[in-house]
Amino acid sequence: MKIVNLVLNNFVNDSRVLKTSRSLARLDHDVKVVALHEADLPVYEEVGAVKVHRIPLVTRSWSKRRLVQVIKLTEFILRFTLKYRKVDVLHCNDLNALLIGCLCKATRPSVRIVYDSHEYAINDVPNQPASSIKFKYWLENFLIRYADRVITVSDSIANEYARLYNIPKPYLLLNCPIYNEQRKRDLFRENLGIRSDQAIFLYQGGLGKGRGIEMLLEAFSGLKSDQNVLVCMGYGSLEPLIQKKAQDSSTIFFHPAVTPDVLLNYTSSADYGVSFIEDSCLSYRYCLPNKMFEYLMAGLPILTSNLYEMQRLVNYEGVGIVADDNTVEGFRRAVIDSLAQDYTAIQRNVFESRKKYCWEEQEKVLKEVYDAL
Secondary structure (H helix, E strand, O other): OEEEEEOOOOOOOOHHHHHHHHHHHHOOOEEEEEEEOOOOOOOEEEEOOEEEEEEOOOOOOOOOOHHHHHHHHHHHHHHHHHHHOOOOEEEEEHHHHHHHHHHHHHHOOOOEEEEEEOOOHHHOOOOOOHHHHHHHHHHHHHHHHHOOEEEEOOHHHHHHHHHHHOOOOOEEOOOOOOOOOOOOOOHHHHHHOOOOOOEEEEEEEEOOOOOOHHHHHHHHHOOOOOOEEEEEEEEOOOHHHHHHHHHHOOOEEEEEOOOOOOHHHHHOOOOEEEEOOOOOOHHHHOOOOHHHHHHHHOOOOEEEOOOHHHHHHHHHHOOEEEOOOOOHHHHHHHHHHHHHOOHHHHHHHHHHHHHHOOHHHHHHHHHHHHHHO
C-alpha cells in the first residue's frame, strides 16, 4: 500500500515515527513521512532509507497567536490535501494529524486512516483548562469514528479510549527501542569528571515541567554525601535551572541531548535510570515513557514514581524500585532502597526484560494492524 506517515513536527528527533516508517517499508509498503518544514532543514530528504517531505508554509514565520496558528494549520491542510489525498493509508500521529486525515477522507472516502495516539490526547498538559479538555474530548470523539484502526502507547490509555468512545480496544504499540545488547560504557565519568565510586542516577528526555525534575534537583541537592549523583541529559525549558544547580552542587550534572544513534552509549554509562513523572494530568498518569524502555535496553535498573503503568512494569518485571510517594522525600528513600538491592540480580531481570520490550516485538503488532486493513 501507499502510506503517508503524517506528523506535525519537523521530524528531526521523532524516533517513533521513524521506527514505524522503517517497519512499514520492511513490510513492503511504499512509505513517506510528511512533516512541517523549518528553516535550515531540507524540504525533501531520506532519513534512514525513509523518504521525507517537509511542507514549507508561507505563514510559518508569522506570530504564534491563536488565530494565526489556525491560519498556518489551514495552509498546511490545503497543501497536504492537494498532494496526498490519493494515497491508500494515512498514518496520523496524534490528534492534530487525525484532523487532517479526516478532512482528506471527507474528500476521498476510500482512504484508510490509522490513528496513532502517542499520549492521552484530551488531557496532555499539566494545569490544562477544563474548557480545553472538553473541546479536545469533543473533537477526538468525533474524529476517532473515521479511523479504521487506532493505536496507542499504554494499556491504560487503550482502555480509556475504549471506554470513552465506545470503540474496540486500540492496539498497543509500545515505544520501545530496537533490540541491542548494549555494552556498558563510561561516557559520563569521562566527560563530566564523575568519580568511579559514585553511583550515577540518570534522567534523560524532555527537561520541562511535570517530569519531576525540580523534585529530583531538590532531592540530590539535599543529600548528606556525594556518593550518589544525578545526571540530567536532554533539552527543554528547565535547562537553565539544571545548569545553575549543577554549578552550585557537587551531586548534580547536566549533559546536553545527544542524537538517537548514540543515545544508548550514554544511557549505559549510568548506573540507574530515573523516570519520576508527576501525576499532574491524565496523560502523565497513564504514561509509559520511551525512556523506561531505553533504560532497560541499556541495562539499567529503574527508579520510578508511583504511577500505575510505570510501577506495574517495574514491579512485574522486577527491574527496579518504585517510590512510595511522589515527593522529594519519597524519591530520596527510593534512592536509598535501590542501593540496598542486589544490583546483579536486578540487572539479570533487566537483561531478560529487554528481550520483550524491544521494537522487533512491537513490529509484530504493526504488521497485525496493517494486515487487518
